[in-house]
Amino acid sequence: GxxxxxxxxxxxxxxxxxxxxxxxxxxxxxxIQWYKQRPGGHPVFLIQxxxxxxxxxxxxxxxxxxxxxxxxxxxxxxxxxxxxxTYFCAGPRxxxxxxxxxxxxGTQLTVWP
Amino acid sequence: GAVVxxxxxxxxxxxxxxxxxxxxxxxxQATTMFWYRQFPKQSLMLMATSNEGSKATxxxxxxxxKFLINHAxxxxxxxxxxxxxxxxxxxxxxxxxxxFRGLAGGNEQFFGPGTRLTxx
Numbered sequence: 001g002x003x004x005x006x007x008x009x010x011x012x013x014x015x016x017x018x019x020x021x022x023x024x025x026x027x028x029x030x031x032i033q034w035y036k037q038r039p040g041g042h043p044v045f046l047i048q049x050x051x052x053x054x055x056x057x058x059x060x061x062x063x064x065x066x067x068x069x070x071x072x073x074x075x076x077x078x079x080x081x082x083x084x085x086t087y088f089c090a091g092p093r094x095x096x097x098x099x100x101x102x103x104x105x106g107t108q109l110t111v112w113p
Numbered sequence: 114g115a116v117v118x119x120x121x122x123x124x125x126x127x128x129x130x131x132x133x134x135x136x137x138x139x140x141x142q143a144t145t146m147f148w149y150r151q152f153p154k155q156s157l158m159l160m161a162t163s164n165e166g167s168k169a170t171x172x173x174x175x176x177x178x179k180f181l182i183n184h185a186x187x188x189x190x191x192x193x194x195x196x197x198x199x200x201x202x203x204x205x206x207x208x209x210x211x212x213f214r215g216l217a218g219g220n221e222q223f224f225g226p227g228t229r230l231t232x233x
Contacts, residue, residue: 033221042206043157045221088156092220098145098170099210099220103157 002027004091006104014112019076021107023089030092032065032072033101038085046074046087079111115211116140119225126197127233134192134228136207142187143209147222148180151204163190163207197232204229 049065169182208222
């Protein structure tokens with residue numbers, strides 16, 4: 001069945017270091033979304049990528065969508081303590097007209113000051 | 114904009130009782146809402162899709178009779194955990210799509226703050 005896999009599960013970095021999380025889908029996706037969940041909080045939408053090979057930036061965050069539209073990555077440059085949280089990628093379920101999403105397992109980022 | 118609320122934020126109940134969780138879209142209308150379950154340090158597991166005015170669509174393995182969903186209006190969906198047992202203890206989160214606006218053409222989901230359910 002359709003799966004969205006995400007690695008690594010955990011990442012601990014020193015403040016100022018870079019961070020990357022990778023997302024892979026077993027099927028081609030029409031789009032991929034990224035969410036951030038702070039400790040004790042709820043997921044918050046970050047961005048959506050639609051086009052093959054698309055790259056989008058939000059300040060220190062860079063999002064990429066693979067050419068085959070089956071993988072994606074989120075890269076954070078020079079992490080800060082405010083980046084702490086779990087980052088999820090999510091892809092639409094194949095054939096779903098209701099907007100259902102498959103969420104990856106998430107990458108929990110810890111930033112040491 | 115696009116704010117989703119949930120009530121209660123936490124609830125403790127005895128085994129065998131039923132618990133109702135409300136999910137409201139405060140500043141937009143949501144024809145579709147989603148109910149997720151999240152275990153500690155784990156991902157979001159979609160339980161069901163709530164459709165206004167029609168029956169909910171449940172994911173495989175989710176018991177319809179145990180997790181009753183009602184989407185009575187365009188701003189309210191409820192999840193009732195019937196005859197709750199300790200294994201139902203979890204973090205339940207709802208989300209909604211604002212199909213008329215949003216940064217991703219209505220595809221992104223706006224999440225409520227979640228409800229922590231503890232069944233004794």
